[in-house]
Amino acid sequence: MKRRTFIQRLASTGIVLPIAMGLPKMRAFAKSPAGSPFMRLASSTNDHVMVLIRLAGGNDGLNTVVPHTDSTYYTARKQGQADDCSIAADTVLKLPDHQSLGLHPSLAGLHELYGEQKVAIIQNVGYPNQNLSHFRSTDIWLSGSDYNVYDNAGWYAKYLEEKYPDYPSVLPSDPFAIEFGTFLSTTLIGENNNMGIALADLSYIPGQPGVDPVRTTHAGDEEAYVRSIDQQSNIFSTSIIAAYAKVLANKVTYPTQGNLLATVLSGVARLIAGGLGTQFYIVNAGGYDTHSDQLTRQKTLHQQLADAVKAFQRDMEAFGLDQRVSLMTISEFGRRVASNGTGTDHGSAAPQFVIGSSVNGGVFGSDPNLTDLESPGNIKMQYDFRQIYASVLGQWYGATDDFIAPKALPRQFDQIPIFKTSGQSGVQTPQYAGALQLGQNFPNPANGSTVIPLQGVFDAAGGRLAIYDVDGGVVFSQAVAPGQAELELSTRGMASGTYVYELTSGGVRRSRTMIVSH
């Protein structure tokens, strides 16, 4: 259908209109703090995004944040010998406010951001009774479980399950979380449902789900599983493609030469800038299992990480999104203090990074103690990794304690003041016009009529809500009054498909996607 015809048809059906009066159920939801209307009541929310970078294999913390004034480090790493695995003190990038520490010379991009107080380094992160198996320790990190608990569901997925108890009876238009790669990590697998999607390629064509019941056999169980994946891939692919297509280019140039991490992060940046409502991304980077050829491999790995992260941060700043987007790293363990000759074997505690403009930059924790080790020669933990998770949920997503434990995490963990945001309110720093919130329309997909929750339209001039089709054409535009809490409209004239709706007020924009299905 031509756009003009489409709009004419919309007009003839008389899309309605400002404030819904006759839908008490929906109004009740629209009064909840903000965000998606089927969210569990009393949970606050915001539009913050976290990008989690997993450094798979066990990143060597000592050659990342180097204790370059500690002679024990140089002895253990055989400085000056044929199989030297240390980073020389005169090459490290010293931290301006922390003279005993320096970053690996390939981490120049991170060092630059650190100087702008946009990097938090959390030292000696681990968990009690460190397991030295990649697989077991990865499971623990990805799930958030204790060392002796075999949990098949992950911390973020369980948080989402608490927050969105109606999922998947009611589906959001945008995926809650996206993992780049072919498969989904435990972090995004809940007790009852997958709470995120795996995404490797934006160019596929989804197929059609079946409808008739499956048999009650093992084969029938598996068939039901495949069908559910089919359904998910159909719904979300349209909204992702719409967001991706909305922003045609990044605002900075990303490194390309063999830096897959940078390529993926540039895609994440476009999805965020395109208004996708997804608030959690997982990006996987491998190769950190440096049993051998450590120095050579670390040089490349650190370079790629720092370059990619810096480009992403600068891109977010250029888009004006940096206040609501952060990155964090995880890795299943650090490495042995002593060298094995050409590398290091599996260790335990190690530093992790949280990066972004809303981060309290600096070093949390003490320098690694290399004389008081745990068997077989590993650094003792100071922070439990779940303290970082709890801080992310509490400070970054504004989750109250009852959403943090006992479901998402096994119990409460002391939070670390990583973020500038205050937490519970979900409202950001004062200079940030973060009060403006755009909720997920309900019902979604819309069939006939739908309600869009609004919050924070305080600008005296009010605002405007517009709906775009996937080609960027405006199909609906409506003024919004100051303080208006919701807007109801008819979707009868709109063709089935995905639309982006955008709220503008006081120079700030918020957008989400909705699905119309007849």
Next chain:
Amino acid sequence: MDRRNFLTIGTPRVRSNRTANYVGGAGTQTLPVFASRTAAGLEPYSGPWSYTQAAHLLRRCMVGPTEAEILKAVSDGMSATVDNLLKSFTPDLTAISDWAGTDAVIKPDAAPTDPDYTTKYTAWQTEMFRRRAKLVAWWQQTIATSKVSIQERMTLFWHNHFTSEMQTVNFAEFMYTQNQLLRTSMLGNLKQFTKDVSKDMAMLIYLDGVKNFKRGNRVNINENYARELQELFTMGVTDWDGNPNYTQTDVSEAARALSGWTFTTSTQGANYAGLSSQFVASSWDNGSKTFLGQTGNWKMDDIVDIIFAQRGDQVAKFVCGKLYRAFVYDTMDRDVVTAMAATLKGGNWELKPVLDQLLRSAHFYDDTNIGALEKSPVEYMIGMIRSLNLGSVPDFAAQAQGRVSQDLGTRLTNLGMTLLDPPNVKGWPGGRTWISTSTLPQRQKFGIDVANGALKLQRAAIYTLDAVAFAKTFPDPGDIHKLSADMANFLLNTPPSDMEATTLYNTLLDGGVDYEWDINDPNQNPGARITKFLVVLFQLAKYQLY
């Protein structure tokens, strides 16, 4: 409107805890969860022998059996078919005969100051990449042209058990040698197999065995292989009840005993020649070690012997559990795996009796297990190629001339499975992880493209399906009812539901009338009708299973 009912997608599937065993990424090391057991155990199967059972046996033991092979298995009977499947065959080595089995190519020994060094080095590197691509292409071709034998399935199984990544090993020559070891040992003695693979050059490189040595005062004891040998190759971290099978001390002590194995020849630095390894006593940690409670001056073979002697039950259950998940269902039946383990351990670690017993058992042919496995990318793509008689295709050869965006190797990689390069030492997690929101649409699109003849390589069409010839491999292509049912039964894991069968039949009929159907009448365009039928069928969830 009640918002709960607003968008009903059927009863949301509540995943039991067991399903998370499949979760991917870095894999999991969880305690096993067992499926509710069926009445059928390992006792010999005595039910009917029909197309259903014959197709099930061949689908599980081969990659993409053809209609003709299934019909032959129906007439041969179960016993003769199992006998036949357990035989090995010698693959055609023509495509790699110029180098397979010869020593690795040595890096040019000229000094970097040599004006010709860059040229020599580039030539060496080009040859390395050529051989690696050739080896992958060769294996793909071998699977696609396999005889009626369990050999390629077993080789894939062991490749996913005794894993090595070619991108780490670097040398195709060593990976070829390892692949041959997996092939010749596939139904041999597990204990001997474990010893052999421990000394395999690719394995020694992959898990740092060659860097595990003690020479005088220079102590480079590297725990990498010692840990994975125990954790992933033999007994697992814990037994089924969660009791640890070994400690960190056992890893450290085993690492000492495993030291001293290295290249046969090393002309310089990191350059290798001979295909077999050797034990160098002066590089071995000569001294007393205590491993799994046993004290002695152990070497590599002793460590394997001790594992099988001290943790025999755990090893048998661990390996049989993996076999069960590869050949029966991804969630184990505790009693059946226990019985398989008894056969393995009681038979002094011979593997063939375990498979022989399983493939003739009532449990294997239980209706609940038929069609209950997710196809891996190799099973899906190469299986489609083989079962549709697409045979040898230019795609394989093209890959060896340098990776192109559309070759089969790239397609398999996009689906998460690069042959000879598993994601990590634990291998592909398999099961449900194969099917994700990323892979499923790509899988479906591949089938659609194959059916439509839409795949091109360097502008030439590949995988061109002769739809009419394919239809004529079925017993009664002149009867559209039978043809529709037969093609569906051949291509799907289990018979289609009534709704699916009706949809498929109507697609094949495509507005025509059944009594006029004539597959030899070009005016009816039977090829286009069959193609449409396949497009619909390839999008059914059942087609992802086997």
